[in-house]
Amino acid sequence: EQLALVYRKGVYPYDYIDSHDRFQETELPPIHEFYSTLKGKISQDDYKHAQKTEFRKMSMEYYELDPSHYVSAPSLYWDGILKMSGVRIELFTDMAMHDFIEKANRGNVTNLFHKEYTSQKGTKTSGIYLFGLHLKILDKARDRKRYTHILKPVNQCGNSILTKQATNIRTRMLVEFNKKASKLYNSEDMPVLESICYSVKKHTIDINYVL
Template sequence: MVPITVEFKFIDTLNFVGTSLDKAVKNLAEVNNCYCSSCKKVQAMKEGNFLPMNSAGVLIYQAKCKICDTILKKSIKYKKFKNIMREFKADELHLVLQKGIYPYEWVDCYKKFSQQLPENKDDWYSTLNDSNISNNALGFAKKVYKHFGCKNFGEYHDLYLKLDAILTKDIFDNFRKTCYNIYTLDPVYFISAPQLSDMASLKLTRQNLELLTDQETYEIYEKGIRGGNSVIPHRHALANNCYFYDEKSMKTVKLSKEDAVKKGIWNSKKHLSYILYLDANNLYGWALSKPLPVGEFFNYNNEKNNVTEPKPSDFTKETILNLEDNGDYGYTFIVDLEIPSELHKKFQDYPMLPEHYIPKEADLSDYQKKLIADEIGNKPKNGKLISTLYPKKDYI
């Protein structure tokens, strides 16, 4: 007899689908936005629900325009949810094509499973989100409870978990299908999305990557990997102007100086100032789109006798500044440098050249020292990627 070995591999779908199940389902159902005839452009939707499937087999998602509250309707391609369609009837799809609603904090003991679905909004309050359930969401939970004939909350709980599992399977199955159609790669054979992306890039570009075999060269590149910055040079700021964000209309309006003074956002004795929000997206993607080293690595310290040109002494200031960003060969320098004191003011808000650094007591403000003494109890022991104006030694 031939022995048969069965191997089970458990994969966390969160490693591939980096968003909440609720958002992932909406993305797959394509109900995040819709054309609004009032705004005359595509707008985001809010407070949406699926309508029961009509006699023609069309499933409609109805919601409000996030800007003008116009009622929007959009037909849904529900056949993407094959597992949902296999487990539920057609007249139930409008109740199961979205993540269920659950009173997490209300369920604090086993006895709650024998009780009925809580109808008090306070029982659905979420401390984590600091918000309560909406009337629309509570009404939907009651509708699901009644339609599926739940005798108690325990049966609703089981339905909630079943729906979570099936929706997750549909999301991941569609993700697998997309990856296979584009890259002919199956995500189940990878640990995470970064590993899958790396393999897909190598496959599509047919680029061979030379392995680093020299330990010193490897350590140089390892030291050059810095990660994300962990410093806030300017900790607190207040804008001083007459513009005010109205949460009801979700628009920024300009107030009169008198109204701005009443709201405490304007002081005529202070300089006019604003706070600008900047967010750089996909920095890793941007960096990966630039020319990167792929091979022919050469460490001068180990091969100095075999070097003809260029030698380290040949790299003058002018030579370095004239190196082409898209040249066939790149260079990694290990340098000692310092930022001249006359440039400190220019770079104080966001110093360049971050490094892994363990802050000393002299680097800390009085507030930070008090925070350590009152709440943390000990000084920082691990280095963080911090931007400072200090001189740098052996900087990659």
């Protein structure tokens, strides 16, 4: 029964809340006060659902966060995620970090509620805690990359590593060029990156983009 309350979208008396004094009331307004010029009346079933839910009480009890201090539910969820997981978000300096968050983006965190976390054991966890685990994984990956990924000097690299480095430079420069060119030139001008030249330890590297 409690899970059904979480999955269901609630109702709010938008037109009724016309002054700060309304927030001092301790009971739900009558059902006719839920009338909205945008959506019209609400059903008896919706009103009964509103009488059963205690969103603010639950949030303050479980997360010690007061929803009235937030402008939206996503901002409340975000603070809940950071608090429950203990993760400190740093500035992303790697595209892989950005892509990790983008691919894991959720439009509604309640969609994760009671989602399977460990399929072998059949354990389940809440959406906020589950997303917090994602952030912890990201944090560990970032630390591993920061402290264990040491770049060797060129004179200590084999041909395969040198080739890989040049290939990465080639790809990234082309991506950056296309981004900048699309903003500075008309698409009909057809700007093309033909080549780049740079040196490492006085060793010149030429990259040709045109076949």
